[in-house]
Amino acid sequence: MKLSELLAGQNHHILQGDPEKTYITAGTVFDADRVMPGSLFIAVPGHEEGGPGAVAPALARGAAAVLVEDGCVLPATAGDVCVVRVPDTRSAGAVAASLYHGEPGRRMDMVAITGTNGKTSVSYMVESVLRLSEGARAGVIGTAGSRIGDELIPMPRSVLTTPESPDLQYLLGCMRDRGVGTVVLEATSMGLLTHRVDRTFVDVGVFTNLSQDHLDDHGTMDNYRDAKLRLFQGLCKHAVVNADDPVGALIGPMMPGEVTTYALDTEADYRATDLVVDASGTRFTLHHDGHKYPAAIPAPGRFSVSNALATVAACHTLGHDLSGLVAALERMPQIPGRFERVTTAAGTSVIVDYAHSPDSLNKVLGTIRGFARARVITVFGCGGDRDTTKRAEMGTIAGTHSDLCVVTSDNPRHEDPEAILDQVVPGIEDTGTPYERLADRRSAIAFALAAAGPEDIVLIAGKGSEPHQTVGDQLLPFSDMATVRELADIPVVRRQPALR
Template sequence: MIWSELIKVVPDGTPVGNTAVEVTGIAYDSRHVEANNVFCAIPGFRTDGHLFCQEAANRGATAFVVERAEAIPAGKSGVVVPNARRAMALIADKFYGSPSARLAMIGVTGTNGKTTTTHIVRALLEANDIPTGLTGTLYTLMGQDTYKVSRTTPESPDLQSLLRHMVDRGMRAAVMEVSSHALVLSRVDQVQYDVGVFTNLTQDHLDFHKDFESYFQAKALLFRHLGASSKTGPKAAIINIDDDYGKRLIPMSPVPVLTYGLTEGADIMGSMVTVGSRGVQFVASFPNGERQAVEFNMTGRFNVLNALAAMAVGYVYGLSPRQMAEALARYPGVPGRFERIDEGQPFTVIVDYAHTPDGMENVLKTAREFTVGSIGVLFGAGGDRDRGKRALMGEAAGRYADWVVLTADNPRSEDPMDIINQIADGLKPTQTPFEVELDRERAIRLALQKGQPGDVIFILGKGHETYQIYRDGTIHFDDREIARQALREIKKP
């Protein structure tokens, strides 16, 4: 594509140099630049992309998006803009042919439940002959193919490339997790969402957003821009009315709102909920008066809410309650989300991604509904992330668990013991007994050796992750692999 065509979509840009150069791709990391690429100089949190413009030029970049004109290498083309991230989103959308305009776009945001909800949405739509791409925390899915991801919501060039690939693969819809970071950092600026889903808002990411109101306003950005495109087809804001922040979102939506929840008055309401160790049963009521009994293989009231959110999406797209119930009954679950590890032991072991106070409370409270023995929990907290939630996580564990093992969880540049001490500040007042084992593998073995018949043991925080991040590097680490190996060893005479 010719550079002059791309910069037409940047209304506040000032062109520099020859605008007739050919552009073959978009890069924002100088190490990934290829010949004739545009290099977008993004001011980052640890470094500034403007410092790498010459390196990008040496690798073959011919055009540059910058906020400072002097960063453009001699003899190269460019555009000077007030916001490089915003300009990158505009250019990426144009370069890839505005793929979101050709898909039914569903965005799911909230603190907890995004991954599970997106997976259930995809399962419902695909079961009813609507090919649906998915991208989020775990991976990108298209048809039977799985692709790795580096973050929950990709940077705009990567996201637009994914959506283009979905269009080319024959997808008719796309469902994606939309993180608060992505909304604030313009990663999804040019994505034409038709349906937005709000799950809940609880404490997380305050290292980035600084306060709860800023965190909420970031999530609200998705809903303020719903329906801005000229696409035909359903448009809706699907909002959890059980959440106080969900109630605040309702008047912000420019498109019709469909609420869901477990309280009377929700448009799509769950009732008669029965929670078991292997799943839930409930009745879903719909605006047209229909009522549908549902059996779902993921347990917990929080997963009833996730299922209701997905059913609201299906309802918007014309699926019948019966069709959705049939798909839910067949759905096996999401990797690392309340995932049972069963090697024939007489107690239950569950791996889950819960890494916020509310997420931990959800899974532990659920276990109280079906556990006949004790509840044990192993967890830590991520380094270089929201420190304010650590004591709250400790307090949540202390309220619902009978014993706790504290360990490392992606400590990054921080001292793992400092993190554990902050968790313990919330745990100690509950007087729940706890042990500390910094080595996560040894900690898992320690926790599992405590298991007695009828107990439930949770390994929380990492879920699907297959790595552990330390100050000096990243190693392979999968809670599920370690747990299975330890359980097999425990069973040996």
């Protein structure tokens, strides 16, 4: 494809070369070490594996052209390679990546989910109910990687929930080419702020909630909120909004298209009442357009019902049959790492959940307390290089709802694990709840399982389905659920294959 076609309609200035005579044949990339002959290298300032300083290595690897921002000094090796300056390489790169892959988002129903909690759960639920109710082929892009049904799409290893725009558009192109009808995307605050979701042509944007998290990235809650709200300022056609969250009220006035609401506690287009919660799940009545639908989900808790409402509202908005969607809710498989449950031979229930913020930990433990018949033992920690203000608060929440806490490492990254625990422990001590301090996560899980008796519940919070632990710059293989199964000698039960 001609470079001129990727720049059409964009503000740009040609520094050298001719975009009309320059052909991009190997895609668009931000990472210099992924450049191939024929690539368009996009020099994003601050990008760890790229940026203006990586122009020379990109050229050495055969980049056909380079996009830069003002102030980038071209190396002597640039020769006559086409170099184009744009006001914002991230924004221009998103457009170029979409055009290169044929704007795949236009060819599928696109659902993007944003919010502090619930993004992964809603994405799994949307895929499940469409598959179970209609045999539909849906793609999912998010925390657990990218997949079509159970088929993973291989990508370079990354910890980004929302991939950078060149990778995201590549994934969308793969899904379009494999006959996917609907794609569900987790849209993080940083993903929205850095233009990764631009030019994906989102049909339905879902807002789940907002609570304290990611202040290390955004500085203030207002900045964090505004990053989330970017999805509803021209990036989606239709909004599905949690009316129980006060931020939801801000979305209507900024949306150019329609807004649909869901709620448990206030009037909304989709509402749930008569909740009955036990260890196996939740039964409720779904109300929509004057009709009532008896419903059930195999996940306990109000937050799970709220996620189910978001799922049904998004899918119904896309035109899928509401009765079929509601019927499919009850048959959904467990979501990996989201209130994922197993029982040991000793009769101990173990729950693995991604809860890693004060609000999510409080909701999960509050739900467990609602049906627990014996002790609750909580294994948790806090991530390194992240918001430090929540650490003592999470200790207080865990101590308040638990009979025993085991505080351990989450993803310490570049921080000393023991220093992180030093900041968590005072919150537990304020509650008077007994605790054990074990920085090694495997040892912490083993201690909790050994301490638990029949009918006790062990919650392992913070990492969910993550297959690794981040220590320094390393991603070390580690799975909470796999560790539980190994220590408790619990066999793996495979999920039923997706319908084709």
